[in-house]
Amino acid sequence: MENNAHSHTIDTATGLEAPAELSTERVKSVFSQIARKYERFNAVSSFGAYRRWLDGMMRQAPIRPEHDVLDIAGGTGDVSRWVARAHHPRHIQCTDLVPEMLEVARMHKARGDFGDTPIDFDVVDAQVIPYADASYDIITMAYGIRNMPDRPRALSEMYRVLKPGGTLVCLEFSTPPNPVWRALYMFYLKHLIPFWGGLITGDKSGFVYLSKSIRAFPDQRGLASLMEGAGFHDITWKNYTGGIAAVHVAHK
Template identity: 40%
Template sequence: MSDDTTHFGFEKVKTTDKARRVADVFHSVAAKYDIMNDLMSGGVHRIWKRFTIEMSAARPKQKILDIAGGTGDLSYQFSRIVGPEGLVVLADINDSMLSVGRDRLTDRGVAGNIEYCQADAQYLPFPDNTFDCITIAFGLRNVTDKDLALRSMFRVLKPGGRLLVLEFSKPTNPVMEKMYDQYSFKILPFMGKVITNDADSYRYLAESIRMHPDQETLLSMLEDAGFSDCEYHNMTSGVVALHKGLKP
């Protein structure tokens, strides 16, 4: 694939068009995003995110960046951990998702130690060595240049800080993989049509998962970006993986 083309799901598109196409998807699904997450995963996404919080080793007074933070599931938990002397930045490239996240966290009484930032993961608008921890949950697969984004995350992490990438991955069980394919390409678009009146966006989400690097490839990408002590943990038979890397 040439430098001026990339994948949008299974479709080949101009690199300059991908961000707009992804933005259209999330503008469309933002209002019903949380409902669909619960329905799509049977609520299991909450367990995946809880494990991410545990692996973050977040502590009071820390600064944490939640990239592609969407409706704020992780940011809410981090705000409780870092306390009034800490800071959580909920960042998302999509203003519709950011708006839903801001409203949702405000309704839950979160204030004082959280900021909101519309930002592209490839070009994070923060000084070097700013954050103790960075998370990106179900967002990396939508980034046009993942290597560039990982280097950007590395730059804004403090030495000793950690990156956590929670993302759909490649199932390790052949039976699970077959069931997952049937679910992704038959049931998921149908649910999207019924709940959000948008089957195409959920068809794209299923395709984007298949185009995302597998566990070992993403591990190598973290190492190439400069991270050390890289590892990953499969969950739900590899349907989801949590990758971790430290900044030396």
């Protein structure tokens, strides 16, 4: 990805300044390899919390039947499926950087998993969105922004393609405010996530990355500041499972 003079790209595993290519190539390698096992890992590793967080995300998403929805970092189409079932918008554009993830999403479409909600798929890097200004009512993004080396640029792109009055709804891992819960969670992240991931998918390295990237990611307030920096206003968030995850809602 091209860098301009003002962008500070980071290594998403450490949060330290680094060329964007480092994180982009890693994320492509991780997700192209685990694409077919990704959904199984999610279900097992979060003890079912994953579904409750998606339910929460759907409750916070102000999607109406006449809306055009853009799902960023849509992966295997999980969020798009929940949007289709919960809200039946006019259209969903499900996008992701990694074609192998979208292949699984297309398989879900072939099986009828999106019901009768019209949905299309596109390989899109969220840091350079190829769509026109002001073309979407709602953007959904789950576990996406943490994987992007130029987060300010990605959020600015999302702001640009939203219509005035549009909303970004973002589900991401976050930081538990309670120190005891936080310490337990950090132990789980550091030691058990790589173990579980290796066991379920046969490849530990992707889960070592997952664990590191969560620990290096800004807390609730930090993510809200990044959104504010991209132009969003009236940013609120709701914690889930004691702040292990948070859903931020931000307006254009």
